[in-house]
Amino acid sequence: MASPRLFVFGLGFTARVFADRLKAEGWRIAATCRGEDKRAALEAQGIEAFLFDRGRPLEDARAALAGTTHLLVSVPPDERGDPVLDQHAMDLADLRTLDWAGYLSTTGVYGDTKGEWVGEAAWLRPTGERQKRRVEAERGWLNLYRQYGVPLHVFRLAGIYGPGRSALDNVRDGTARRVDKPGQVFSRIHVEDIAATLRASMDKPTLGAVYNVADDLPSPSHEVVSYACGLLGVEPPPLLPFAEAGLSPMAASFYADCRRVKNDRIKRQLGVELAYPDYRAGLDAQFAAESAAGNGR
Numbered sequence: 001m002a003s004p005r006l007f008v009f010g011l012g013f014t015a016r017v018f019a020d021r022l023k024a025e026g027w028r029i030a031a032t033c034r035g036e037d038k039r040a041a042l043e044a045q046g047i048e049a050f051l052f053d054r055g056r057p058l059e060d061a062r063a064a065l066a067g068t069t070h071l072l073v074s075v076p077p078d079e080r081g082d083p084v085l086d087q088h089a090m091d092l093a094d095l096r097t098l099d100w101a102g103y104l105s106t107t108g109v110y111g112d113t114k115g116e117w118v119g120e121a122a123w124l125r126p127t128g129e130r131q132k133r134r135v136e137a138e139r140g141w142l143n144l145y146r147q148y149g150v151p152l153h154v155f156r157l158a159g160i161y162g163p164g165r166s167a168l169d170n171v172r173d174g175t176a177r178r179v180d181k182p183g184q185v186f187s188r189i190h191v192e193d194i195a196a197t198l199r200a201s202m203d204k205p206t207l208g209a210v211y212n213v214a215d216d217l218p219s220p221s222h223e224v225v226s227y228a229c230g231l232l233g234v235e236p237p238p239l240l241p242f243a244e245a246g247l248s249p250m251a252a253s254f255y256a257d258c259r260r261v262k263n264d265r266i267k268r269q270l271g272v273e274l275a276y277p278d279y280r281a282g283l284d285a286q287f288a289a290e291s292a293a294g295n296g297r
Contacts, residue, residue: 003028004099007068009052009084010075011042014104014160018072018195019047030064032075054078057087065091070202071101073141077133085140093148100202101152103141107187107212109134109156113259115183120156120210120265127256142208151207155197158214158261161279162191163286167228176229178222179255181242185218186254187261190276200270211270214261217278224279231287 003026008015011031019029023046032052033039042049050064052075058064071092075084092098110118111125126132138154145152161167170176197213222239229236242255266272276282 002067004069005030005067006070006072007065008032009071009073011047012074013162013165014157014191014194015072015074017162017191018198021195021199023047028067030068032058052084054080054083054086058091061088061091065095067097068095069097069099071095071098072104072198073102074104076130077137079129079133081133082137082140085137085144089140089144092150093144095150098151100205101150102198102201103138103152103154105134105138105154105156106131107156107158107214107259107261108257109138110257110259110261112257115185115258115260117260117262118212119262120212128253138210145208149207151205153201153205153207154210155194155201156210156212156261157194158187158189158212160191160194161188161282163289165191166283166286167224167279168232168283168286168290171225171228171232171234176225176237177245178225178237178239179242179245179247180220180222180239181255184242184255184258185220185260187214187218187259188224188279188282189214190274190282193272193274193276196275197266197270197272200266200272204270206269209269211266212261212263213266214263215274215277215279215282216263218260219279224283227280228283231283 005028006019006022008019008031011033023029030048032050033042034053039049039051050058052058073084108131109124109126110122111127124135126135141152144150167176194213226236
């Protein structure tokens with residue numbers, strides 16, 4: 001019997017961590033990328049690679065997807081919609097070998113709850129254009145399940161962090177800032193806990209399910225930076241009032257919403273036990289691993 005095959009649309013930070021976990025279990029991995037250099041690099045790492053982008057669909061979708069048992073989509077929608085749905089919805093609907101599919105969305109679809117806790121059944125009230133596109137993309141993917149039986153699951157991810165993309169890395173490279181907007185908190189999730197949640201869903205599929213993926217401790221961003229500075233033994237950057245921080249429109253947009261994201265469902269339905277239930281645990285583990293490897297930088 002052939003080993004299971006994961007096909008990933010968009011092998012970014014999160015998807016790569018998950019794909020590497022399955023590859024270590026003996027899975028076959030296939031993924032899309034946008035350039036020939038990247039394709040050659042992935043092929044050299046034992047990953048089947050296919051070119052894909054808006055305006056460049058899979059050259060032979062049937063051949064590329066053949067034998068796929070599990071599908072992960074991490075390509076974000078653009079101003080024209082979801083490029084995977086727009087170009088390959090029917091190819092996926094016809095994929096009879098598919099046992100599980102996951103779409104990586106964002107908790108941004110909930111909009112601003114003024115700091116209140118929000119669960120998966122809440123109304124979706126996105127505040128920005130990027131979040132509105134996510135809502136439409138979710139609807140499109142769930143319609144593919146309802147109309148054609150594609151075994152879809154939606155994962156609404158909080159702010160993602162992990163080695164190479166954390167407050168420790170930001171402090172080291174000089175980009176960390178401590179912005180204070182009273183009452184503002186952000187929910188986060190360690191990339192390894194995302195991978196564990198996806199794996200748990202594969203073992204306990206519930207078609208059409210939607211899951212929040214967040215840790216237990218929504219927190220102000222300036223507290224996270226301060227904690228990272230403490231681990232590194234450096235003085236934290238000054239605390240800047242939000243109105244005086246001079247943030248770019250993109251950076252400022254992250255402060256437009258304030259919500260605390262409930263994670264009960266992944267624990268109750270999937271049996272997920274977070275390895276990093278708060279940012280301290282995640283940063284502690286990263287710092288310890290880097291110190292043990294001599295990478296304190």
